[in-house]
Amino acid sequence: MTGAVRITNQIRRLRFEHNEMTQQELADRVGCTRQTIISLEAGKYVPSLSLAFNIARTFDVPLEQVFKCEGSENCDCC
């Protein structure tokens, strides 16, 4: 069974929970541009695994707490 997969994230919420970290601060810490953080928060860009892990590590939370897969049975597999 396949369906449209949507990856959502909690980056905006996590930033605010971490002393209202700015987008630029997060971008500098994970080694990307502020525009990429903006795109991620808007759900317009799905990051690579390494960037996703870097973001999760920055917030000191597991990857699944930052990114969530929605909209497909495939999300529940593996």
Next chain:
Amino acid sequence: MAPLQKRTLLGLMITIPMSVALVAIFMIEGATKFNDDLGMRLLVYGVFIGGMLMYMLLLLILRRRRNKTQAFYDERDLSIARRAGRVQLLAVLVSLGVWSIALNEVYWEEGQIPIVFPYLIFMSSLIVSILAQSVGILVGYWRENANDRCC
């Protein structure tokens, strides 16, 4: 605006006027005059080399002005630039095809082309390549912003 997007816009701001100037010179003077007229040759080389030097100089200034701790480009920019490379290749191939067909049609009877055309083909390929890459990158950013989800 992403740094790569800024750089691309800068490239377009220089290459578009440069291309228009070169086309205007060849349209006013005539392409075959290039062989005989030293003044025209110097003007063409001046516009071409001057444009390229100005582009490099502005890139250098842009790089020096940015904050060293901030990333200049990242994986998202690279994925957009990679896709723009396909547009660039296609545009150069199409321009070479157009040159070949046009020159064949115009100079078929003579059986040879004036020596100026290899120069023109080289210059136009370089310009088309820069323009197509810039347009490809800008369209990539635009599509990413327009789409709900990309890449």
